[in-house]
Amino acid sequence: MEMSNHISTGKYAADISSIRDAQVRIKSFIHRTPVLTSESLNAMSGRKLFFKCECFQKGGAFKFRGACNAIFSLDDDQAAKGVVTHSSGNHAAALALAAQLRGIPAYIVVPKNAPKCKMENVKRYGGQVILSEPTVQSRESVATKVLQETGGALVHPYNDGRMISGHGTIVLEILEQAPQIDTIIVPISGGGLISGVALAAKAINPCIRVLAAEPRGANDASLSKAAGEIVILPETNTIADGLRAFLGSLTWPVVRDFVDDVIIVEDKEIVEAMKLCFEILKVTIEPSGAIGLAAVLSDSFQKNPKWKDCCHIAIILSGGNVDLGVLWDSFRR
Amino acid sequence: MEMSNHISTGKYAADISSIRDAQVRIKSFIHRTPVLTSESLNAMSGRKLFFKCECFQKGGAFKFRGACNAIFSLDDDQAAKGVVTHSSGNHAAALALAAQLRGIPAYIVVPKNAPKCKMENVKRYGGQVILSEPTVQSRESVATKVLQETGGALVHPYNDGRMISGHGTIVLEILEQAPQIDTIIVPISGGGLISGVALAAKAINPCIRVLAAEPRGANDASLSKAAGEIVILPETNTIADGLRAFLGSLTWPVVRDFVDDVIIVEDKEIVEAMKLCFEILKVTIEPSGAIGLAAVLSDSFQKNPKWKDCCHIAIILSGGNVDLGVLWDSFRR
Numbered sequence: 001m002e003m004s005n006h007i008s009t010g011k012y013a014a015d016i017s018s019i020r021d022a023q024v025r026i027k028s029f030i031h032r033t034p035v036l037t038s039e040s041l042n043a044m045s046g047r048k049l050f051f052k053c054e055c056f057q058k059g060g061a062f063k064f065r066g067a068c069n070a071i072f073s074l075d076d077d078q079a080a081k082g083v084v085t086h087s088s089g090n091h092a093a094a095l096a097l098a099a100q101l102r103g104i105p106a107y108i109v110v111p112k113n114a115p116k117c118k119m120e121n122v123k124r125y126g127g128q129v130i131l132s133e134p135t136v137q138s139r140e141s142v143a144t145k146v147l148q149e150t151g152g153a154l155v156h157p158y159n160d161g162r163m164i165s166g167h168g169t170i171v172l173e174i175l176e177q178a179p180q181i182d183t184i185i186v187p188i189s190g191g192g193l194i195s196g197v198a199l200a201a202k203a204i205n206p207c208i209r210v211l212a213a214e215p216r217g218a219n220d221a222s223l224s225k226a227a228g229e230i231v232i233l234p235e236t237n238t239i240a241d242g243l244r245a246f247l248g249s250l251t252w253p254v255v256r257d258f259v260d261d262v263i264i265v266e267d268k269e270i271v272e273a274m275k276l277c278f279e280i281l282k283v284t285i286e287p288s289g290a291i292g293l294a295a296v297l298s299d300s301f302q303k304n305p306k307w308k309d310c311c312h313i314a315i316i317l318s319g320g321n322v323d324l325g326v327l328w329d330s331f332r333r
Numbered sequence: 334m335e336m337s338n339h340i341s342t343g344k345y346a347a348d349i350s351s352i353r354d355a356q357v358r359i360k361s362f363i364h365r366t367p368v369l370t371s372e373s374l375n376a377m378s379g380r381k382l383f384f385k386c387e388c389f390q391k392g393g394a395f396k397f398r399g400a401c402n403a404i405f406s407l408d409d410d411q412a413a414k415g416v417v418t419h420s421s422g423n424h425a426a427a428l429a430l431a432a433q434l435r436g437i438p439a440y441i442v443v444p445k446n447a448p449k450c451k452m453e454n455v456k457r458y459g460g461q462v463i464l465s466e467p468t469v470q471s472r473e474s475v476a477t478k479v480l481q482e483t484g485g486a487l488v489h490p491y492n493d494g495r496m497i498s499g500h501g502t503i504v505l506e507i508l509e510q511a512p513q514i515d516t517i518i519v520p521i522s523g524g525g526l527i528s529g530v531a532l533a534a535k536a537i538n539p540c541i542r543v544l545a546a547e548p549r550g551a552n553d554a555s556l557s558k559a560a561g562e563i564v565i566l567p568e569t570n571t572i573a574d575g576l577r578a579f580l581g582s583l584t585w586p587v588v589r590d591f592v593d594d595v596i597i598v599e600d601k602e603i604v605e606a607m608k609l610c611f612e613i614l615k616v617t618i619e620p621s622g623a624i625g626l627a628a629v630l631s632d633s634f635q636k637n638p639k640w641k642d643c644c645h646i647a648i649i650l651s652g653g654n655v656d657l658g659v660l661w662d663s664f665r666r
Contacts, residue, residue, distance in 0.1 A: 031369075034367035034369075036364075036367075039391070053615075055615040056369055056615055058372070278617055279617075279657075281389070282386075282388040282389055282616060282617040282618075283615060283616065283617065284611055284612075284615040284616065284617065285615075320615035324611055324660070324661060325661070327657070328657060328658070331657060
């Protein structure tokens with residue numbers, strides 16, 4: 001198989017060049033999402049905040065950037081056979097939508113017990129849902145079988161240079177929209193988003209601080225940074241359902257070398273941030289998407305002298321796929 | 334009192350010149366709100382839709398544009414005495430916020446039974462809440478008393494050329510952001526927003542259609558257009574609490590002469606549109622703000638051959654001040 005030009009030749013899975021290539025490749029397919037500001041939230045945080053609204057991205061989350069880059073990086077022969085992934089979340093819908101735009105099949109392996117609305121999302125974008133048992137073993141063996149039968153290309157949700165490069169395009173936009181920023185706060189899960197953000201930001205301006213925001217109940221990135229190696233948790237417990245993955249072989253080196261710190265956030269702070277997004281920003285945010293605002297308002301950030309010079313902070317509102325009933329229930333808890 | 338340059342010399346309360354003046358006057362205070370698009374909503378409507386997100390405006394609604402223009406049009410002597418209005422809605426908060434920016438007092442007459450959250454909004458922006466009995470008579474007599482005691486300037490929520498000019502600036506932005514539009518759909522209540530929009534749009538390009546969207550239970554604009562004079566309803570009944578006002582002496586001539594048609598929308602269509610805004614656009618919209626989307630999706634619009642050539646439609650999402658609990662209740666009904 002021909003090597004595409006998305007493969008970085010350097011030490012990491014992506015670089016500023018692969019990110020700029022991604023921007024050209026996906027530009028006509030993605031939304032250039034707006035940056036919103038709020039005097040009320042500036043006053044609450046004591047900083048100037050710039051909210052990059054990836055919740056308005058196609059598919060409702062940043063994932064579409066990477067998925068689009070991966071799909072349109074494929075050569076025609078490979079593309080014709082389609083793409084395969086296992087995910088029941090935003091990645092699945094984003095990949096299905098990107099595949100639909102190129103007119104190629106997307107095979108999405110989904111555990112039987114996945115929420116119906118998420119399966120519907122995948123189907124709405126023309127993705128082919130293939131059910132597995134709700135175990136990691138079953139999911140992986142079904143995905144392997146689909147890969148063998150179709151000859152399709154696997155597109156991993158985050159451990160993939162094409163995904164990382166696509167996500168990095170967010171920074172190119174932010175730096176045009178709010179060139180004064182000195183800090184970017186990014187949700188961390190598998191590390192695809194923050195890897196793209198960190199590689200782009202540090203290449204353009206090494207002084208920009210890149211901070212990860214992570215839920216207390218899934219704090220593997222924080223533990224990994226402390227241990228100097230990938231830590232896998234036996235279980236996770238957080239309302240932020242999009243932040244339960246662990247770092248991968250391609251994302252860990254970037255997180256290790258370029259993420260300045262990890263801010264741990266409590267679930268109740270995430271819920272409060274979702275509420276502020278709804279009431280003040282007028283934006284629908286899923287729990288994972290609201291964690292950046294939660295982080296900047298948290299005591300652990302506000303009282304840490306290390307971050308007192310973070311004055312102009314970009315916060316990536318990574319996604320908005322939340323059921324209104326779930327939102328309402330979380331507010332009343 | 335010196336006549337400010339916001340007073341139009343023409344037949345109507347504002348014109349393209351007063352609107353361009355307003356844009357210069359308010360530019361540094363307001364948000365240039367983004368225009369969002371959605372392939373899903375394009376597919377549902379069979380048109381290309383451009384959502385002008387005034388829900389992201391300061392104070393959460395377009396009202397801040399007009400309020401800001403009114404406040405910054407005052408000469409220094411008049412400004413020092415402050416401004417007065419009677420409103421418990423978005424206008425009250427917008428006027429308080431604009432007054433705060435100029436550092437002058439805002440006296441807001443609010444009926445005793447107004448929702449607490451709306452009074453809180455006014456107070457948050459430094460407005461002085463003055464309670465009246467919950468009758469029109471009491472409201473007006475209290476306002477008159479406040480005007481006499483303070484020497485402040487009355488800023489009417491919609492029957493005011495400065496408000497109309499400020500709102501018209503929305504069109505100047507839309508035509509830069511989406512120059513291909515051929516139609517603008519605007520919520521109608523007292524007519525301040527649509528007057529500004531129509532005067533700006535028709536002056537720049539008379540071919541642009543300006544359509545009003547009105548709830549069935551407060552269809553006075555539709556009746557007024559049919560009767561050729563202002564119709565006042567004995568009562569109104571709609572979920573769109575921001576659309577219960579009637580046309581005024583300054584807005585009626587504009588609506589009569591420049592609004593191409595009024596689309597009547599059912600409350601259940603408004604609720605459905607709010608839901609689509611939440612789920613697809615990821616934007617918080619109050620019922621009054623969602624009526625434009627409801628209109629474009631309604632049978633009365635879709636099946637009307639008059640509007641089959643409306644291909645590129647700007648929809649003004651006029652405001653986002655809705656309580657999540659209210660939103661949730663309306664969805665479950």
